[in-house]
Amino acid sequence: MSGQTLAQKILERASGHAGPRPGEIVVGKVDLAMGHEQGAQAIAPFLQMGAPRVWDPDRVVIAIDHWVPASTEGAAKLHQMLRHFSAEYHLPHFYDVGNHGICHQMLAENGWVVPGDLAVGTDSHTNMLGAMGAFAVGIGPTEFAAVLATGKIWLKVPSSIKINLKGTLGKGVYAKDIVLKVLSQVKTDGARYKALEYHGSTAEGLSMSERFTLSNMTTEMGAKAGMFLPDATTNEYLRSIAKHESHPLLPDADATYEKEYSFDMNGMEPQVACPHSPDNVRPISEVVKEHVKVDQVFLGSCTNARMDDLREAAGIFRGHKVAPGVRFIVSPASTQIYNQCLKEGLIELFTQGGAVFTNSSCSACFGGNMGIIAPDEVCASTSNRNFPGRMGSTKGKIYLMSPAAVALTAIRGEISDPREVL
Amino acid sequence: MNSLLRGKVWCLDDQVDTDQLIAGKYLTIIDPNELRKHVMEDLLPEFSKKAQPGDIIVAGENFGCGSSREHAPAALAAIGLGAVVANSFARIFYRNCINLGLAAIEVPDIRSHFRAGDIAEIHLSEGYVKNVTQGKEARFPPLPTHILEILDAGGLVNKVRKELGTA
Numbered sequence: 001m002s003g004q005t006l007a008q009k010i011l012e013r014a015s016g017h018a019g020p021r022p023g024e025i026v027v028g029k030v031d032l033a034m035g036h037e038q039g040a041q042a043i044a045p046f047l048q049m050g051a052p053r054v055w056d057p058d059r060v061v062i063a064i065d066h067w068v069p070a071s072t073e074g075a076a077k078l079h080q081m082l083r084h085f086s087a088e089y090h091l092p093h094f095y096d097v098g099n100h101g102i103c104h105q106m107l108a109e110n111g112w113v114v115p116g117d118l119a120v121g122t123d124s125h126t127n128m129l130g131a132m133g134a135f136a137v138g139i140g141p142t143e144f145a146a147v148l149a150t151g152k153i154w155l156k157v158p159s160s161i162k163i164n165l166k167g168t169l170g171k172g173v174y175a176k177d178i179v180l181k182v183l184s185q186v187k188t189d190g191a192r193y194k195a196l197e198y199h200g201s202t203a204e205g206l207s208m209s210e211r212f213t214l215s216n217m218t219t220e221m222g223a224k225a226g227m228f229l230p231d232a233t234t235n236e237y238l239r240s241i242a243k244h245e246s247h248p249l250l251p252d253a254d255a256t257y258e259k260e261y262s263f264d265m266n267g268m269e270p271q272v273a274c275p276h277s278p279d280n281v282r283p284i285s286e287v288v289k290e291h292v293k294v295d296q297v298f299l300g301s302c303t304n305a306r307m308d309d310l311r312e313a314a315g316i317f318r319g320h321k322v323a324p325g326v327r328f329i330v331s332p333a334s335t336q337i338y339n340q341c342l343k344e345g346l347i348e349l350f351t352q353g354g355a356v357f358t359n360s361s362c363s364a365c366f367g368g369n370m371g372i373i374a375p376d377e378v379c380a381s382t383s384n385r386n387f388p389g390r391m392g393s394t395k396g397k398i399y400l401m402s403p404a405a406v407a408l409t410a411i412r413g414e415i416s417d418p419r420e421v422l
Numbered sequence: 423m424n425s426l427l428r429g430k431v432w433c434l435d436d437q438v439d440t441d442q443l444i445a446g447k448y449l450t451i452i453d454p455n456e457l458r459k460h461v462m463e464d465l466l467p468e469f470s471k472k473a474q475p476g477d478i479i480v481a482g483e484n485f486g487c488g489s490s491r492e493h494a495p496a497a498l499a500a501i502g503l504g505a506v507v508a509n510s511f512a513r514i515f516y517r518n519c520i521n522l523g524l525a526a527i528e529v530p531d532i533r534s535h536f537r538a539g540d541i542a543e544i545h546l547s548e549g550y551v552k553n554v555t556q557g558k559e560a561r562f563p564p565l566p567t568h569i570l571e572i573l574d575a576g577g578l579v580n581k582v583r584k585e586l587g588t589a
């Protein structure tokens with residue numbers, strides 16, 4: 001028998017079923033369950049299930065983020081339902097307004113997911129937590145209800161794809177550029193139903209924040225999970241914050257991968273995902289030649305709004321102004337990051353240059369709360385999706401790129417290559 | 423659930439996303455019977471009025487892609503569809519269908535075997551889809567027991583009720 005991938009190892013541990021093969025269905029014990037606004041839809045099925053209590057309140061996190069503070073009556077009701085439910089069922093880990101952030105970031109920075117975990121969340125970008133060396137997967141509200149009632153979930157064991165990353169990133173080239181490059185090859189359906197593992201010297205050298213960016217966008221490849229191998233970087237990140245004990249697992253050296261891709265970072269230039277798909281990726285030098293004028297610039301989302309992202313963008317933006325006619329929206333991924341920006345003077349740096357620095361939430365990322373774009377408007381964004389209508393009008397155009405690239409784009413008013421100023 | 427399904431076919435093409443199945447403006451509706459009135463409002467307006475319980479959707483690639491909202495399969499399940507068969511599904515959409523008790527079956531290239539209005543016959547545990555009208559047949563790996571149990575129970579809610587002894 002050949003060895004097992006990381007996905008197989010984690011599902012073996014979670015299910016107690018030895019040597020699970022791709023395609024098999026296993027029922028796994030959940031280590032951490034996260035619900036955001038969509039979790040409110042789990043309340044009705046949970047009540048119908050008739051469970052007397054939530055399986056383990058210490059393994060459940062509720063983190064509202066899409067509309068925070070509530071910007072519509074509908075959202076206010078979802079928040080209210082979650083508050084009542086959490087009080088009634090004694091769920092103590094509720095990140096409510098004032099101590100909020102994007103759900104995945106709240107799990108990350110509070111150490112809710114650790115190596116070897118099976119984690120589930122009601123959001124499709126739950127993949128981000130795979131960076132911890134965990135199997136983290138997005139689920140629907142009815143199955144979230146079943147997890148709340150039983151602590152278990154059925155999963156089809158996925159086959160895996162191995163991504164080998166080697167070489168050194170040049171100046172002005174970041175984690176976002178790596179994942180866009182990977183998307184350009186794997187495409188938006190290339191990892192459908194599959195788990196993806198990042199390997200290689202470049203992957204090993206990435207910080208946790210960078211790993212989050214890479215795992216986050218495995219969702220855009222259709223992947224069920226997008227994982228890094230847990231190592232000293234993971235342990236260091238979790239050292240003082242881990243909420244439960246980890247069970248670090250590694251894939252076997254002779255594990256079977258359905259497919260392997262290799263990427264060399266040496267000499268790679270910054271990348272841009274052009275409208276209307278995250279896999280429509282081109283090197284930035286080609287896009288710059290077309291003088292793409294922008295109306296809005298968004299530095300935010302669970303993909304790229306952590307401290308390193310905001311500092312990198314601030315380094316470029318410092319002492320400059322937003323180009324006339326351009327709106328620059330900066331939304332940190334959590335309240336903790338917001339406070340750190342305040343301490344480091346970044347809020348002032350952005351707002352004095354004419355940017356708007358918002359409270360932490362999903363913000364302009366999904367076109368339902370704020371920073372919505374009008375027909376024919378163009379937005380440069382650090383988020384993860386650029387399908388038609390994602391940020392508002394279906395006639396708008398969205399370009400995805402790194403925090404450094406959007407910062408220079410905000411200054412110049414057209415898509416720009418950060419290497420020119422670094 | 424009976425493993426043998428038979429119904430009239432509605433055809434959809436590739437990449438039908440959850441936005442086309444149920445528009446974003448209806449997302450604060452929770453009642454499935456309200457939701458079903460708006461299903462595919464722009465894409466296939468007659469569907470919500472004319473679709474009958476037991477009808478079958480045959481779709482192309484990546485059915486149910488886009489945002490993972492459960493409203494979309496919930497609206498389809500509320501119609502009482504017999505099954506959705508597609509060349510391929512988006513992952514969470516597929517899971518949501520099963521968990522709501524709606525049989526979702528992946529059969530590569532199935533879309534090209536059907537025209538709207540054909541009669542389809544599907545056997546979940548034997549693993550075939552027949553186009554009765556055109557006399558064609560395609561096979562798929564029979565659904566695993568765990569999934570058949572969820573469908574049998576009429577969805578995950580009932581399955582959990584059985585497990586918890588609250589049924």
Ligand code: SF4
Pocket residue numbers: 065066102103123125300301302303361362365366383384
């Ligand atoms: S920031 Fe965007 S991608 Fe991330 S959870 Fe919020 S809406 Fe989803």
